Amino acid sequence: MLRIGELARKAGVSTRSLRYYEEQGLLDSERTSGGQRLYEEEAVERVRFYQDLYAAGLPSRRIVELLPCIDRGHTDAQQRRMLHAERARVQEKIDRLRVAMSRLDEIIAVTADHP
Template sequence: MRIGDIAQRAGVSTRSLRYYEEQGLLSSERTSTGQRTYAESAVERVRLIQQFFTAGLPSRTIQRVLPCVDSGEASAEALALLEAERARITAAMDDLAAARDALDRMIHIAQNPSAEHCPALREPAWAPFEGAGSSAGAQTGAQTGVLTGAQT
């Protein structure tokens, strides 16, 4: 079966099939003119590879699990790989949930501004800046000749 035929039957692009070959997930034979040909069983293999990708597995893990599929026996190593990938995905989901919760808090604050969360609401915009006011007052007092306790 030619690359276009398998791509159509498996519902993937020819580029995906070339990538699968490059990653060692799929094999083909070459004709004398260099065209790829695949066995009929390649359609099911491509669908299985797609399921692994849909499950969030990277190609390097898929490559290590496929021999178990071929032999029909799950090895302890393959099961450990799958469990590790599940733990990685769970951790990523936890991180995304935390990010979503932080965004929810920010949305709530934006919809319900309060002085606790928004510095601009703590003092009116026309209130003088404390640092500028105290130094300006000290300068004004010194300029007018008024003595303060520190100057005596």
């Protein structure tokens, strides 16, 4: 079992983020008799996964909707539509980032001879 500070350090997030994840229903903890939060070791990967989804632009409410798909390993038609829509949105974001990166590369190449 991990204490909140240990989980935060291992997952690369703040303790505040972990408390928020709990409030949103994304993370479970047990409490010691002194009220300290304890987490299973698997919570590290789960938190990292949430961070990836947040970085891709998914809000916590959407991640909560994904939990049954993750935990049970299957989806219904509505969940599949949502997953495909989110994937398309993420792909569009990736495409825009690639264009931006290409433009930055062009600027770097053009200005390489001019310090």
